[in-house]
Amino acid sequence: MDxxxxxxxxxEYDGPDMNIMEVCGSHTAAIxxxxxxxxxxxxxxxxxxxxxxxxxxxSAYIDRLLELAKQENTCVVTFGxxxxxxxxxxxxxxxxxxxxxxxxxYSPMDILEMAKNEPETCFVFAAVGFExxxxxxxxxxxxxxKYDIKNVKLLTALKTMPEAIGFLCxxxxxxxxxxAPGHVSVVTGSKIFEPIAExxxxxxxVSGFEGAEILTALxxxxxxRGQGRVINCYPAVVTAEGNVEAQESVExxxxxxxxxxxxxxxxxxxxxxxxxEYAVFDAGSRDLxxxxxxxxxxxxxxxxxxxxxxxxxxxxGKVCTPLKPQGACMVxxxxxxxxxxxxxxxx
Amino acid sequence: MAQDKIxxxxxxxGQATSELIRSVFAEAFSNEVLGQMEDSAVVPGSGxxxxxxxxxxxxxxxxxxxxxxxxxxxxxxxxLLMRGxxxxxxxxxxxxxxxxxxxxxxxxxxSMAETAKEAGVLIVAGDTKVIEGNGGMYINTAGVxxxxxxxxxxxxxxxxxxxxxxxxxxxxxxxxxxGERMEIETEIKSDNAPLSEMVxxxxxxxxxxxxxxxxxxGGLATVLKELAESSQTTFVVQDEAIPVTPQVKDFCGLLGLxxxxxxxxxxxxxxxxxxxxxxxxxxxRGSRYGDGATVIGKVYGAENGNGAPGDLIAETAIGGQRRxxxxxxxxxxxxx
Numbered sequence: 001m002d003x004x005x006x007x008x009x010x011x012e013y014d015g016p017d018m019n020i021m022e023v024c025g026s027h028t029a030a031i032x033x034x035x036x037x038x039x040x041x042x043x044x045x046x047x048x049x050x051x052x053x054x055x056x057x058x059s060a061y062i063d064r065l066l067e068l069a070k071q072e073n074t075c076v077v078t079f080g081x082x083x084x085x086x087x088x089x090x091x092x093x094x095x096x097x098x099x100x101x102x103x104x105x106y107s108p109m110d111i112l113e114m115a116k117n118e119p120e121t122c123f124v125f126a127a128v129g130f131e132x133x134x135x136x137x138x139x140x141x142x143x144x145x146k147y148d149i150k151n152v153k154l155l156t157a158l159k160t161m162p163e164a165i166g167f168l169c170x171x172x173x174x175x176x177x178x179x180a181p182g183h184v185s186v187v188t189g190s191k192i193f194e195p196i197a198e199x200x201x202x203x204x205x206v207s208g209f210e211g212a213e214i215l216t217a218l219x220x221x222x223x224x225r226g227q228g229r230v231i232n233c234y235p236a237v238v239t240a241e242g243n244v245e246a247q248e249s250v251e252x253x254x255x256x257x258x259x260x261x262x263x264x265x266x267x268x269x270x271x272x273x274x275x276x277e278y279a280v281f282d283a284g285s286r287d288l289x290x291x292x293x294x295x296x297x298x299x300x301x302x303x304x305x306x307x308x309x310x311x312x313x314x315x316x317g318k319v320c321t322p323l324k325p326q327g328a329c330m331v332x333x334x335x336x337x338x339x340x341x342x343x344x345x346x347x
Numbered sequence: 348m349a350q351d352k353i354x355x356x357x358x359x360x361g362q363a364t365s366e367l368i369r370s371v372f373a374e375a376f377s378n379e380v381l382g383q384m385e386d387s388a389v390v391p392g393s394g395x396x397x398x399x400x401x402x403x404x405x406x407x408x409x410x411x412x413x414x415x416x417x418x419x420x421x422x423x424x425x426x427l428l429m430r431g432x433x434x435x436x437x438x439x440x441x442x443x444x445x446x447x448x449x450x451x452x453x454x455x456x457x458s459m460a461e462t463a464k465e466a467g468v469l470i471v472a473g474d475t476k477v478i479e480g481n482g483g484m485y486i487n488t489a490g491v492x493x494x495x496x497x498x499x500x501x502x503x504x505x506x507x508x509x510x511x512x513x514x515x516x517x518x519x520x521x522x523x524x525x526g527e528r529m530e531i532e533t534e535i536k537s538d539n540a541p542l543s544e545m546v547x548x549x550x551x552x553x554x555x556x557x558x559x560x561x562x563x564x565g566g567l568a569t570v571l572k573e574l575a576e577s578s579q580t581t582f583v584v585q586d587e588a589i590p591v592t593p594q595v596k597d598f599c600g601l602l603g604l605x606x607x608x609x610x611x612x613x614x615x616x617x618x619x620x621x622x623x624x625x626x627x628x629x630x631x632r633g634s635r636y637g638d639g640a641t642v643i644g645k646v647y648g649a650e651n652g653n654g655a656p657g658d659l660i661a662e663t664a665i666g667g668q669r670r671x672x673x674x675x676x677x678x679x680x681x682x683x
Contacts, residue, residue: 003665007665007666026603029603032669033605033663033669034663034664034665034667034669035661035662035663035665035666035667035668035669036665036667037667038667038668039665039666039667106529106531106602211663211664211665211667212664212665215665321675322675323675333603334603338675341672341675342671342672342675343669343670343671343672344669344670344672345669
């Protein structure tokens with residue numbers, strides 16, 4: 001089917017209202033970047049979900065990183081977009097300004113070289129992410145175990161998508177369809193969403209990140225309204241089974257655990273932690289359950305669950321901006337509030 | 348010079364300072380004005396002058412396609428050019444950290460001298476200080492340019508109906524630097540270049556140049572949004588018209604960066620009446636560093652339903668629209 005037919009269908013759609021959630025931060029960014037909301041009928045509502053890994057990290061996790069950064073002979077190593085996420089009071093960037101040791105890297109594997117150069121320093125990687133990123137941490141663990149490296153540890157806040165989507169179906173806004181995360185699906189395989197699709201009679205469209213691919217997935221979802229099916233609109237890279245090797249590597253080092261999602265609380269089985277036998281590599285990831293808001297008026301929780309649009313938060317664009325984020329959703333370029341703010345998105 | 352590293356002694360103002368100036372700077376920058384070695388440079392000139400200054404704190408000091416020396420000339424020269432001035436004189440202040448390899452300094456100075464020659468400016472005054480540190484180097488340049496024939500190029504002249512042009516591909520400098528810092532092997536080179544020849548050709552063409560800006564930190568979107576706001580018009584650009592090399596595009600895709608927000612050091616945005624756009628593209632393409640010149644969009648007034656005054660709107664490849672803003676915070680690479 002050609003793109004114009006799909007566009008015309010989505011623009012002229014006049015059936016029952018449909019709430020469609022994208023649960024991947026890259027999709028949130030791509031939807032804004034491609035100007036997709038303006039191409040849809042007023043009856044199709046796009047809702048951004050909890051798909052930005054730094055946005056769903058609870059304050060206790062950030063606070064623990066801050067403690068570590070301030071310790072003698074300790075260095076926190078992190079991806080860039082975690083630097084500005086507020087804990088209960090401060091962010092890693094603020095602590096860095098106060099003399100805490102925080103280094104930004106582009107690949108977790110960079111930590112190996114750092115650890116080799118400074119054997120007296122303990123390097124702690126802020127291991128945040130979904131199914132997409134966890135295999136990279138498994139790769140890092142392989143190296144740590146193989147070479148018996150003692151001065152690298154992981155502070156983990158690893159999350160898994162299907163359990164969170166199930167939680168949203170039970171507790172979030174009413175959703176009529178999901179744009180399933182493309183990158184996650186590469187690892188997990190598209191079939192991982194089948195049980196939820198069937199349980200809640202909700203269609204899932206696995207999508208790529210180009211504008212035309214997202215429109216195609218939306219078309220499939222609208223057409224399948226009310227049907228509990230998963231349709232793979234990203235077959236070039238996503239298979240039903242996923243990357244089995246990566247899945248096995250993750251299994252070796254990590255086990256399922258309950259995980260606290262910022263603003264949403266603890267969701268059973270929605271996380272991964274290092275297995276007991278590798279606990280020596282853990283920098284204290286267990287029991288980081290506290291989730292304090294920096295600003296009590298922040299409504300990140302309802303934004304993440306699709307209950308309100310970012311623009312409906314009283315802080316949005318006033319007290320809370322990308323330069324002074326009050327909640328995590330305003331931090332990352334993949335955060336819902338950041339995306340809406342920086343693209344002046346209204347619908 | 349006998350020593351191969353900068354020490355605090357080089358900043359003492361005594362013998363070692365003189366030797367550093369003589370052996371590194373004076374030789375490379377040699378010209379009649381500088382040769383007088385007085386407390387200030389005295390140069391001929393009258394009429395309307397343009398002045399600007401910029402400081403350069405780039406890491407690493409040498410990068411694919413350029414170095415801090417070339418950058419320090421291009422940045423200031425291009426700022427003068429954007430107001431239609433002919434760049435004439437530069438001053439340079441060096442702040443060196445102890446431990447800096449003299450050879451690295453020598454290379455940067457050589458590169459500055461070559462770039463100044465290319466840009467047609469004289470370096471007429473300079474200063475050097477040494478501070479404690481770890482082998483770093485910082486350069487400030489200030490520049491003076493002459494404005495001839497009552498040229499008046501400024502954002503205040505932007506009109507609805509104007510065309511928006513860029514002189515070439517976006518994001519090259521930013522991507523080259525990031526690639527070097529992250530030790531990612533790419534073929535991307537910085538585009539740092541003085542745009543003297545290009546602007547001279549545009550000025551000589553008699554075209555009605557409304558506004559020019561060089562696209563540096565903050566990237567294209569930041570420049571365009573600022574111009575739209577200051578002229579209270581609406582800018583509409585086409586995503587697909589923005590020139591980006593395949594290498595930069597892939598690099599951005601990998602790191603979650605947006606070429607709209609990445610810096611260049613040798614590219615300009617030109618705004619002029621649409622009827623003259625084609626001629627301007629031809630002139631820019633015919634001049635050095637202008638191969639990739641192209642029209643990327645148009646300026647609209649309030650009568651068009653395309654957004655409010657001050658808006659920057661991008662039309663996407665699939666026919667959507669989005670309103671863009673200036674760069675928010677620093678562009679931190681995303682996690683996945």
